[in-house]
Amino acid sequence: MAKAPADRAALALPLLKAVRTTLIVIAVILAGAALWWLSRILEPFVLAVFLLISIDGLARAIRRHIRFIPGWAALPIGIAVILLTFGLAIWMTVDNAADFAGESHTYAARLNSLLEGLARQFGLKVTPTVSSLIQEINPGHYAGLLAGGLGHFAEAAVFTLIYLGFLLASRRGFAGKIGQMFPIASEHREASLIFDRVRRGVESYVWVQTVVGVIITALSAMLMFATGLTHIPFWCAIIFLTNYIPAIGAAIGVLFPAAFGLVEFDGVWRALVLVGGLEAIHFAVSHIVQPRMQGQSLNLDPIVILLSLAFWGALWGVVGAFLSTPLAVMAMAILAEFPGARPLAVLMSSDGKPYADLEQPGAV
Numbered sequence: 383m384a385k386a387p388a389d390r391a392a393l394a395l396p397l398l399k400a401v402r403t404t405l406i407v408i409a410v411i412l413a414g415a416a417l418w419w420l421s422r423i424l425e426p427f428v429l430a431v432f433l434l435i436s437i438d439g440l441a442r443a444i445r446r447h448i449r450f451i452p453g454w455a456a457l458p459i460g461i462a463v464i465l466l467t468f469g470l471a472i473w474m475t476v477d478n479a480a481d482f483a484g485e486s487h488t489y490a491a492r493l494n495s496l497l498e499g500l501a502r503q504f505g506l507k508v509t510p511t512v513s514s515l516i517q518e519i520n521p522g523h524y525a526g527l528l529a530g531g532l533g534h535f536a537e538a539a540v541f542t543l544i545y546l547g548f549l550l551a552s553r554r555g556f557a558g559k560i561g562q563m564f565p566i567a568s569e570h571r572e573a574s575l576i577f578d579r580v581r582r583g584v585e586s587y588v589w590v591q592t593v594v595g596v597i598i599t600a601l602s603a604m605l606m607f608a609t610g611l612t613h614i615p616f617w618c619a620i621i622f623l624t625n626y627i628p629a630i631g632a633a634i635g636v637l638f639p640a641a642f643g644l645v646e647f648d649g650v651w652r653a654l655v656l657v658g659g660l661e662a663i664h665f666a667v668s669h670i671v672q673p674r675m676q677g678q679s680l681n682l683d684p685i686v687i688l689l690s691l692a693f694w695g696a697l698w699g700v701v702g703a704f705l706s707t708p709l710a711v712m713a714m715a716i717l718a719e720f721p722g723a724r725p726l727a728v729l730m731s732s733d734g735k736p737y738a739d740l741e742q743p744g745a746v
Contacts, residue, residue, distance in 0.1 A: 418697050425701045426538045430545035432708055437464050439585035471619055478616040576719050583711035594672045595625035601663045609656045611643055627703045628687050636660035682710055686730045
């Protein structure tokens with residue numbers, strides 16, 4: 383006896399759900415592969431979009447809070463501030479790298495002394511030296527990797543600035559393009575709402591991380607000055623920039639000057655005070671000040687932030703780590719607007735409400 387149409391439909395429904403889930407998994411895998419293959423093109427473009435949103439947010443903040451500056455000057459000032467920060471970071475990296483290279487003999491002698499002391503502590507008969515360790519780690523291989531990384535960084539920086547210039551030139555026509563793409567009033571309002579949520583989320587993240595980074599950097603600078611560490615501006619730049627990597631960035635950033643203190647200081651006590659003080663500053667600011675400023679502005683679940691960091695860091699390296707949280711904010715805002723994908727947005731949100739208003743006191 384043939385099955386009734388209702389029975390056939392009931393049997394086909396689980397199969398359709400399984401097929402849809404399989405297609406979604408395949409689409410995600412293919413999208414990840416495409417992002418990895420096209421990383422040389424997409425990395426600088428996405429970074430340029432991120433800088434454009436930051437420039438736009440800074441310009442609107444200038445118009446809102448600094449009344450004596452003409453409105454037309456806000457955007458050029460925002461561009462100048464972002465580009466000067468970008469150029470200053472590159473210049474400080476190159477300048478201090480040259481200083482470190484010139485003092486390499488002093489650092490090598492200090493490392494040899496530390497290794498000798500450790501060997502005596504552990505009763506080693508053969509004392510390792512910096513030269514022997516360098517030979518063991520195959521410096522030629524890592525020098526090639528470093529040269530490749532620097533070349534990729536220079537290439538990405540150039541293309542980011544080129545993309546940013548074209549994005550700034552085309553931003554005036556963006557509103558008109560949205561109107562032509564979504565001629566129906568309801569669709570136009572929905573598209574504008576998605577863009578507004580993305581913009582507010584990214585701006586809020588940048589604002590909070592910048593203020594928190596400034597606080598951590600200023601307190602760290604005072605501690606480094608008190609302990610007598612050199613190259614303080616360079617280490618401040620490292621601490622400030624790594625703060626934009628969520629969850630682990632600032633904690634890792636403060637380890638670099640502390641590790642350098644072991645090489646530069648005569649004893650280990652100042653280095654221990656430095657590492658303890660820097661980590662205490664980071665812990666206090668990130669667990670007391672940052673939550674009060676951030677509030678529900680991002681509305682992202684902490685595990686989503688970590689997974690986004692791991693995913694984008696694996697795909698795009700350091701650039702992906704810097705952009706992981708803004709990209710997660712964008713993904714949640716977009717997924718929340720589609721009924722089929724809204725459950726994913728709910729899972730990504732911290733309170734189950736991906737539509738939560740992003741206009742918070744901490745936002746720009």
